[in-house]
Amino acid sequence: MITHSEGPQAPRLKDVAAAAGVSVKTVSNVVTGAVPVSEKTRTRVQQAIDALGYRPNATARQLRTGRSGVIALAFPELPSPYFAELALEVIAAARRHGCTVLMDDTGGDPDAELRIASGLGNPMIDGVILSPLGLDQAGLLAREHRIPLVLLGEADLGPVADRVHIDNVSAARDVTRHLIDQGYRRIAAIGWQDPSPRATALQRLQGYSEALQAAGRPVDHELLPPVNAYFRPDGAAAMRRLLTLPERPDAVFCFNDLLALGAMRAAHEAGLSIPGDIALAGFDDVQEAEYAIPSLTTVAPDKRKIAELAVNCLLERAAGGHTGPSRLMTPGYRVVVRESSRLR
Amino acid sequence: MITHSEGPQAPRLKDVAAAAGVSVKTVSNVVTGAVPVSEKTRTRVQQAIDALGYRPNATARQLRTGRSGVIALAFPELPSPYFAELALEVIAAARRHGCTVLMDDTGGDPDAELRIASGLGNPMIDGVILSPLGLDQAGLLAREHRIPLVLLGEADLGPVADRVHIDNVSAARDVTRHLIDQGYRRIAAIGWQDPSPRATALQRLQGYSEALQAAGRPVDHELLPPVNAYFRPDGAAAMRRLLTLPERPDAVFCFNDLLALGAMRAAHEAGLSIPGDIALAGFDDVQEAEYAIPSLTTVAPDKRKIAELAVNCLLERAAGGHTGPSRLMTPGYRVVVRESSRLR
Numbered sequence A, B: 001m002i003t004h005s006e007g008p009q010a011p012r013l014k015d016v017a018a019a020a021g022v023s024v025k026t027v028s029n030v031v032t033g034a035v036p037v038s039e040k041t042r043t044r045v046q047q048a049i050d051a052l053g054y055r056p057n058a059t060a061r062q063l064r065t066g067r068s069g070v071i072a073l074a075f076p077e078l079p080s081p082y083f084a085e086l087a088l089e090v091i092a093a094a095r096r097h098g099c100t101v102l103m104d105d106t107g108g109d110p111d112a113e114l115r116i117a118s119g120l121g122n123p124m125i126d127g128v129i130l131s132p133l134g135l136d137q138a139g140l141l142a143r144e145h146r147i148p149l150v151l152l153g154e155a156d157l158g159p160v161a162d163r164v165h166i167d168n169v170s171a172a173r174d175v176t177r178h179l180i181d182q183g184y185r186r187i188a189a190i191g192w193q194d195p196s197p198r199a200t201a202l203q204r205l206q207g208y209s210e211a212l213q214a215a216g217r218p219v220d221h222e223l224l225p226p227v228n229a230y231f232r233p234d235g236a237a238a239m240r241r242l243l244t245l246p247e248r249p250d251a252v253f254c255f256n257d258l259l260a261l262g263a264m265r266a267a268h269e270a271g272l273s274i275p276g277d278i279a280l281a282g283f284d285d286v287q288e289a290e291y292a293i294p295s296l297t298t299v300a301p302d303k304r305k306i307a308e309l310a311v312n313c314l315l316e317r318a319a320g321g322h323t324g325p326s327r328l329m330t331p332g333y334r335v336v337v338r339e340s341s342r343l344r
Helices: A013-020 A024-032 A039-052 A058-065 A081-096 A110-117 A137-141 A168-181 A199-214 A232-242 A257-269 A287-291 A303-318 B013-020 B024-032 B039-052 B058-065 B081-095 B110-117 B137-141 B168-181 B199-214 B232-242 B257-269 B287-291 B303-318
Strands: A070-075 A100-105 A127-130 A149-152 A162-164 A187-190 A251-254 A279-281 A298-301 A333-336 B070-075 B100-105 B127-130 B149-152 B162-164 B187-190 B251-254 B279-281 B298-301 B333-336
Touching: A013 A024, A013 A039, A024 A039, A070 A081, A070 A110, A081 A100, A081 A257, A081 A287, A081 A303, A081 B081, A081 B100, A100 B081, A110 A127, A110 A137, A127 A303, A149 A303, A162 A303, A168 A187, A168 A199, A168 A251, A168 A279, A168 A298, A168 A333, A187 A199, A187 A232, A187 A257, A232 A251, A232 A257, A232 B287, A251 A257, A257 A279, A257 A287, A257 B287, A287 B232, A287 B257, B013 B024, B013 B039, B024 B039, B070 B081, B070 B110, B081 B100, B081 B257, B081 B287, B081 B303, B110 B127, B110 B137, B127 B303, B149 B303, B162 B303, B168 B187, B168 B199, B168 B251, B168 B279, B168 B298, B168 B333, B187 B199, B187 B232, B187 B257, B232 B251, B232 B257, B251 B257, B257 B279, B257 B287
Parallel strands: A070 A100, A070 A127, A127 A149, A149 A162, A187 A251, A251 A279, B070 B100, B070 B127, B127 B149, B149 B162, B187 B251, B251 B279
Antiparallel strands: A100 B100, A298 A333, B298 B333
């Protein structure tokens, strides 16, 4: 048995119990979540845990509960700051339960997604939080090792696992309506994928189209340059195509912030002023959006809530606390208006 | 024993052997690296692996070799795009050896760094690549579970593990000299930490100071506003302090790109033009630096080489191919001059 080195001064369960004035068993119940504890006691124990810097010993816990406290988190696109920021929230939420998060980058490959959804065959992984890109329902149903799984994001793989997402159609509609309300008349969208759009592209295009139609505007396919991926170079290339049109757009809704930041750079290189000549809006509210010059209008999903719901659901499943049908959770979002679209 | 689900069509070792016209044993030797194989044969096998999309079965391999093919990679600051971009290169390098990478965010906490340096006590982890921030040599020597370990970055923890870094003093000197050569006269630096500077701050300040001294300029402590961390808000706050000086700087070298991008935003909000009123340079060459408005001059470490050296060293140690003293590897870097400092 491999033991953890926690350093000579590491506080133990009994130190927390003494500090909180409760039994070791009660502290254990709070840490493992195995037995419900009153809110008041839980708060007192948590304060003692925080004050002492106590961290549950993973090996000891696994012996006790059969669980290791290790969660795997897998995203398709590590260089996307949205995923990095969401991962930080997942790590923080997991830490509040004494869990460690290990991350994997699947590159959106269905085989890699299936392997991680099976916990990599690794008995030390209690459960998996996965944002799938390439995996389909049949693939997911084929997994042999059914460990607790929570899905993140737009892809609807059926009732095979709990899923946390925001309402993408509604969010895309709201940010497009903001551009309409600001007086922009020819609003393009960057993020459509041809010939195989992902769920993200489908849902954000739907919201965009609904907002235009509600305002009595046509959806002009010329204003939907397709992209291969959702990174800055894709956004820059799509913007350059839009700027070759006989009548160029005066606003662009990009399906994520990286596309918008690439498009912003391309518009700048073409000598256009933002938002005077052309407005831009993105989706994700990555930190870069706030610091860009000009700062970027965007949709801000509630990342903290997404992470909390995903971790809580997963740990509840892992502890056997919920064995019912899969659940769909939909936390909120905000449209954050910044310089890139605030003209009139 | 948990088996992997690789899908019904997944190619196997014998399929690769047939396609390459070699024995199963030879393919196995290429995949595991256990026995040397000629370059010609290795190339043929690798081509067959790539053509068929073969992925080594981790569980089968662990039974065969005692190794799982899982590497842990731990960084102190997940929201830093430099680490995300470096992680992608590590994942790509590991994949070329059929290995999976799991990442951990330590937050720079010495205890978390020590736990990951011990492989989390997880027998499924073959080795660890760690970029330490808070861990010191005594802490590292105290680890009980001595699995193969490669360190990344500036922190010198002594000859306890292989380490890959770039020459930070030289790189900081070069980028500061570029600012001097462009004719800037009052060059500040953002990234010093007071009272406990990290190795990064110490080495980059040293390079900055050496360049100034070589040009016969004084090092003015007024021009070194300290920061708490290396994120955009820290850079913006430090720039605002610099702009309150009776004589403000006309150039700023920031110790990473995020500091520079925050400083750029603060200068923009103060109505300054870049690089006309004030020049900026960063360190890391994250993709955002190329797309920023204006684009950011920076130091570009050879991320691909750093990742390759780290993975190769680690796997060599894990396979028992190198048992000698720890090695220090120093790949190269470039100074990439962009709009933020190209004035004269």
